[in-house]
Amino acid sequence: MSAEERSRTDRYDATAIEPYWQGRWAELGLYDTDLADESKPKYYLLTMYPYPSGNLHIGHWYIMTPTDALARFHRMHGENVFLPIGFDSFGLPAENAAIKNKINPRDWTLKNIANMRGQVRSMGATFDWKSEVVTCDPAYYRWNQWIFLKFLEAGLAYRQSSPVDWCPNDGTLAREQVEGTDRHCWRCGTRVEKRLLDQWYLRTTKYADELLDFTGLEWPEPIKTMQTNWIGRSEGAEVVFTTAPDDHQPGGDELRVFTTRPDTLYGATFMVMSPEHALVPKLTHPSRKAEVEAYITATGKATEIERMSTEREKTGVFTGSYAINPVNGERTPIWIADYVLAGYGTGAIMAVPAHDERDFAFAQKFGLPIARVIAGPEVSDAEVETPLEAAYIAHGDADRMVNSGLHSGKPAKKGFADIVAQLEKEGRGKASVNYRLRDWLMSRQRYWGTPIPVVYCDKDGIVPVPADQLPVRLPETVDYAGSGSNPLNTDESFVNTTCPKCGGPARRETDTMDTFIDSSWYWFRYLSPQDATAPVDRAIEARWCPVDQYTGGAEHAVMHLLYSRFFTKAMADLGMAHEREPFKRLFNQGQILGADGERMSKSRGNVQDPDELVQRYGADTVRLFLMFMGPWDQGGPWSPTGIGGISRFLNRVWHVTLDPHGVDNGDPESGVLPAGQDAAAAEKVLRTAAHRTLRTVSEEYAGLRFNTMVAHLMELSNLLQRYRGTEIAGSAAWDEAIRLLVLMLAPAAPHIAEELWSRLAAARGEVWSSIHATGWPAVDESAAAQEEREVPVQVNGKLRDRVTVPIDMPEAELEALVLARPKVVAALEGKTPLKVIHAGGKLLNIVVR
């Protein structure tokens, strides 16, 4: 470095240093990972890629800069670190912006990406830009299409007509995109309606059981719990009831129900079908037709409003038909009610009001019989016939069956198994497992997404687009005149095509894919973004997957993080990848809220832009401040209060490093060793502190505890400040402490560390080499060891005294010493100690009575 450059700042001037080093690092290609390099252990560090909204806000910094610190930390440990980045660039905001500004979503998106690339660079993050992935690029989304075709071939993708959640603004939604009691759209907040549509699905349910298995994954417990609950496995039985003949229909239809309590089968006093159930029209007696149809219309329309009511009173109507209970031959009335969901189980239930709260409430409201068939141990045989005041749900080992024919008197658990066996034998049912998880509804009636690569031919039906004709490209010019509706529908040049099978005229599918498809496999693509033969190079994938550490928000618990696991398993089964789990270790950082405590959003006007802070303090200060705020998984409302403390800290590091002999005027003690301490003792103190800090800070980086990591660096710099200008400043111990401080700072505040490192090298007349390519220092355990320790002394658990003793003083000696201390004697009030507890060498507790 030239003298001119070196003198560019005598003060710490971040705005001069940071662009300089960012340029140097890029020039040297310091962070372009060589994926083929096997000489070092691999470390795949992934952070959730951003949506190109246009501007990087403080939340992006909160996610990315600690992740970058982790990357630098691992790199200094000699690992081959891969930290890629990309843009999740399909989706509605682009389309909405396009409609508003009458431009193409592509132009809007690409402009935003260009802008955000520069902003990301200003953080000093070590992303490997060579591997960048942009999902709206045909070179990316063609592989969405390719994978989709493989799924289609394997039966993992299918088209089906079914009632879907429909948002008037955003079209169809996946189930997890519908939120709240009032069932509103996760994006625009509009109430969601039900519509019957032909839609594309992915068979996520095929992997339901495997998705419940988290073996080997280091994921936060809450996320695993959420996914487990979302998949919602329940074991029970499917039971076949048969409809009874009557004057309007011949009967004999199978009415299948799912129950988790086959042991209560004798207590089924009525049946309930969902209003959408296929048998409803047939089973509705002519005399009840008007009432039933009115109910169906009412529930279809008013569902959301009724569900808003906290009482949630049960509603329903009798169909006029009956079904025969397979175990006791009883005729049970068939009702319809909207508390039975069409999409779960078989869409119909056997109602056992005595042992289910919802059925109980329904029976009470409509005066239906309630028959107890399970009794707890506290209920005597004589009491069994007493009417229940509430449903008896408990399912303990002591429960026994009553009023259940031959099964009466059996423990309920045995009855459960016996009834299932009996049903199976008679062909009237079977053991069955149900999941709350549904198949993934992936079609969207939108322009700005990956076209689903199929065509519809009058002759050949649904025909996949052959792989060699991929990608099916989005038309570049689209008409947004009729805003809201999918412009692909009216784009004749897109829609009209020929059938790949017969060559005749055909129409393209105009639905596009849910953007969560893009993010379900993007980390694979990072590994071989240019590969023209496969979504991912299997050899590279075998070496680099799974991702070692993934960082991102917990709001993706049951969407992105579950879809990604599904994709990985499906891709493995279809031979595209080896690994069955995408992310070995997951960390959910918290969310930075606006200053008002609300989620940051443009519409609320509480979005925090880091640019002003970066200009004033520099990127390093902002990075460190975000890490220092609190535990990374916590987040919280944004406030820049306190950033001055970080700024002061870095200035202090600057001064102790570059001006060790300076003396501070305001302090008469400055430049003088503490009373009673000679140079040797002071050096020992400094060395001990430096190595102990190194040990702690190393653990804190590895454990992602950045807030306390920064605090410990502050303590060390405060200690150095104390010794600045004294006779030990510039000694070997001093220089070592400075060197360790700068090295420990390097991952978190990379620019200032690099600048100081280069100046230290220059001062020694050495050639600069990057601090980030330097090995992480090793703790000198002999230096970190202490010769003395301070022992707090308690009497009956109350702190009364402290003594400083040699570290290796035997317990008996320590005890004698402590018991002679005046404060301890006073606290004992003449009583004799019962025992003295030496708590792991940390503290002494004297117990008296």
Added chain:
RNA sequence: GGGCGAGUGGCGAAACGGCAGACGCGCCAGCCUUAGGAGCUGGUACCGGAAACGGUGUGCGGGUUCGAGUCCCGCCUCGCCCACCA
């Protein structure tokens, strides 16, 4: 209603069952300065006391323990997720 998580100074927060409040902000005082919204030093949980020191303190009530912010039981409050899943 169910599940998960969290309640500690004026504020952000620390604390393998072992000295509660590290570190930082803010505030107070002193120093240094032509000046300072710069820098340095000290103080700062609450009550009493000039101080030494004493007492009280981690949402509330119990319990286990030599010892509980931490573990167990029951409540209260807040946040997030799921909400009629048979």
